[in-house]
Amino acid sequence: MKLSRRSFLVTSAGAGAAIAAAPLQNVLAATTFRYKYANNLPLTHPMNVRAKEMSKQIEEETKGRFKLQIFPSSQLGSDTETLNQLRSGAVEFFTLSGLILSTLVPAAAISGIGFAFPNYDTVWKAMDGDLGAYIRGEIEKSGLVVMNNIWDNGFRQVTTSNHPIDNAASFKDLKIRVPVSPLWTSMFKALKASPTSINFNEVYSALQTKVVDAQENPLAIIQTAKLYEVQKYCSLTNHMWDGFWFLGNSKAWNRLPKDIQAIVAKHVNAAGIKERADVAALDADLQKKLASEGMVFNTPQSGPIRDALRQAGFYSEWKKKFGDSAWAILEKSVGSLA
Secondary structure (H helix, E strand, O other): OOOOHHHHHHHHHHHHHHHHHHHHHHHHHHOOEEEEEEOOOOOOOHHHHHHHHHHHHHHHHOOOOEEEEEEOOOOOOOHHHHHHHHHHOOOOEEEEEHHHHOOOOHHHHHHHOOOOOOOHHHHHHHHOOHHHHHHHHHHHHOOEEEOOOOEEEEEEEEEEOOOOOOOHHHHOOOEEEEOOOHHHHHHHHHOOOEEEEOOHHHHHHHHHOOOOOEEEEOHHHHHHOOHHHOOOEEEEEEEEEEEEEEEEEHHHHHHOOHHHHHHHHHHHHHHHHHHHHHHHHHHHHHHHHHHHOOOEEEOOOHHHHHHHHHHOOHHHHHHHHHOHHHHHHHHHHHOOOO
């Protein structure tokens, strides 16, 4: 068969394209993706225990094509710094409280409204339902990737070095550390306290040096961060529920082949569910452990404190900020607040 010059060139070009495409596919399939995952919690916290387990499972199922290196305890910087690194791509994954994420995605703070959730059943109904879907949609609009299942940080309690919290009046003039988030500052100011925004990696030293006299966190963090060494009283206020969104840099995520994306998402979401159970089990024993470390516990009534917030205009203020539609989604799960 005699080929014309034109036919020869067309045939050669097609063959060349096929040859070029095959090595490209092979290279992509053989590529090892090494991604960094940062968080602000100690290695002993259930988040890092489950993250280590999940990292191993992902590496095994991808046959070594995806390796996740974990950086706990704010090793890569404060929450604010690490969020900036996530956005720039210097860090590929980061777990962050929705209340702190609200500095970038204001709607993410709505799950932290003071005294909104009476129990865990209400929390998971909302966060695995309409409220969680709404918040994830807002996070995605900011250009970040977010996994489906939020991880648990627990209900937050107030610890102090000088006196327990017995009622709303106990907050007056209290120098309390709060995360870098407008919602926390607003709530404690409404209770006439003196909140100071400090990143978590500086909390222990701020309490130790009396820059502040109080802080608020879930029991698991009070234990694992050894805050009992610099605090005397723990008041079981359950004033906020807090969770960690598992966030990803969108460009880094989109670089992953679809099969690796599916494996990563599967294991991250499964680890989040396991971590929730771990935190619940841990809470059952933590009060006893912390009491053995010298902490003095009390349980104030939440109703009068909620009433004080309502009278101070806290709920009506935040309803205006979040908007009627977002507030309606919240109240659909928790009942009337404002």
